[in-house]
Amino acid sequence: MNLENYVIFKGTKDGVTVLFEEDAPFEVLCEQLEKKVQEAGKFFDSVKTSLAFKGRSFSHEEEQELLRIITDYTTMEISFLKTENNELMQLTSLLEKEITPYNLTKFHKGSLRNGQKIEFDGSVVLIGDINPGAEVKATGNIIILGQLKGMAHAGCEGMADAFVAAVxxxxxxxxxxxxxTRFPEENKRGPKSPEYAFVQEGQIFVMPLS
Structure with a gap:
């Protein structure tokens, strides 16, 4: 593959996707990313957009370096970041965290329809779907053993390390x-693996659980 194609930017109606060559050395990808961001000039400045990294998985440290390059050379405001990183914190370790007084958990069996809402002072595990127009709000974490298509608000009283997970x-x-954040439309189509969302450095990250 041509070296120039190791990093490719693609614009969609939902945001910007950065495609990375799977087998290229990380240092080369950084060099190409920096070059392409600089060549883009003012194109990305003051733009609020979602950003997706595709083509390969990166470690947390590598993701941070890629983001640093982008933010160093642009004033892009990233509202949503989607990656293919599989080197994740285990969900069990998240659940085992000391989160007093959020360690109470409400289990609900059954889907929520339009207009229905669950609020709980603690974490919520829902076995079913949250359909459009339905909402779950918790001071702790939210785990959906089904489809999350409505609204979810975890850590609603300031729990910074709360997360949302769904099949x-x-x-x-x-x-x-x-x-x-709102999910880009391209991330709502077709089958995909279970995912979880969490906040890091003021942004919501979404990662696959598999």
């Missing part, structure tokens, strides 16, 4: 603490 995640609106 199929395509919410109308997702909120963790004070951070709010």
């Amino acid at each position: 199929y995640m395509a919410p109308v609106q997702l909120r963790i603490g004070d951070i709010i």
Whole structure:
């Protein structure tokens, strides 16, 4: 493959996707990313957009370096980041965290329809779907053993390390603490693996659980 094609930017109606060559050395990808961001000039400046990294998985440190390059050379405001990173914190370790007084958990069996809402002072595990127009709000974490297509607000009283997990995640609106985001339409189509969302450095990240 031509060296120039190791990093490719693609614009969609939902945001910007950066395609990375799977087998290229990380240092080469960084060099190409920096070059292409600089060549883009003012194209990305003051743009609020979602950003997706595709083509390969990166470690947390590598993701941070790629983001640093982008933010160093542009004033792009990233509202949503989607990656293919599989080197994740284990969900069990997240659940085992000391989260007093959020360690109470409500289990609900059954789907929520339009207009229905669950609010709980603690974490919520829902066995079913959250359909459009339905909402779950918790001071702790939210785990959906089904489809999340409505609204979910975890950490609603300031729990910064709250997370939302779902077998199929395509919410109308997702909120963790004070951070709010809407999923790009391209991330709501077709089958995909279970995912979880969490806040890091003021942004909501969405990662696959598999």
